Amino acid sequence: MRLRNYDYSAAGLYFVTVCTDGGRCLFGEITADKMDLNMLGLIVADCWRAIPAHFPTVALDRFVVMPNHVHGIVQLHPIPQPQNGAMNRAPTKDDVSIVGAQFIAPSLGQVVRAFKARCTVALRKQIFKQEQVWQRNYYEHVIRSEASLQAIREYIVNNPKQWALDKENPERVR
Numbered sequence: 001m002r003l004r005n006y007d008y009s010a011a012g013l014y015f016v017t018v019c020t021d022g023g024r025c026l027f028g029e030i031t032a033d034k035m036d037l038n039m040l041g042l043i044v045a046d047c048w049r050a051i052p053a054h055f056p057t058v059a060l061d062r063f064v065v066m067p068n069h070v071h072g073i074v075q076l077h078p079i080p081q082p083q084n085g086a087m088n089r090a091p092t093k094d095d096v097s098i099v100g101a102q103f104i105a106p107s108l109g110q111v112v113r114a115f116k117a118r119c120t121v122a123l124r125k126q127i128f129k130q131e132q133v134w135q136r137n138y139y140e141h142v143i144r145s146e147a148s149l150q151a152i153r154e155y156i157v158n159n160p161k162q163w164a165l166d167k168e169n170p171e172r173v174r
Contacts, residue, residue, distance in 0.1 A: 009107035013143035021132040025067035030163040047119040057105040
């Protein structure tokens with residue numbers, strides 16, 4: 001559920017969870033409280049790490065690829081000011097800035113959609129053909145404090161250890 005009237009292109013930190021379609025465990029398995037990525041999981045991890053290469057105003061923090069979902073912290077940075085003085089105001093999400101190359105600062109939704117699309121193309125080359133890979137939407141949480149950031153980082157790091165209790169685990173202990 002998105003926050004009403006919140007600008008998801010605003011600079012800040014966001015905790016994102018992207019799940020597979022139907023909760024299928026496609027990316028590996030948990031072994032001895034650690035995520036053991038299979039070939040598909042390695043592709044997903046590579047696609048996640050590549051996000052900043054496609055979006056220069058995006059940085060990544062902690063992330064984990066789980067058997068059927070990905071958790072990660074995404075940081076959106078503001079669009080840098082042009083060096084040529086062409087603008088006398090702060091840029092908006094609709095402005096194009098020139099800093100070595102042209103780019104537009106993306107919204108969180110654009111980042112997640114691009115990640116899912118790149119993964120889908122790469123995964124389909126391996127085994128999926130036209131099969132649906134991802135659940136239609138994604139979960140997000142706006143990180144508003146250092147304490148929240150630290151708690152989410154800890155959650156991500158410890159997520160494999162908690163797999164038996166994870167609500168995304170189709171075989172979880174209830």
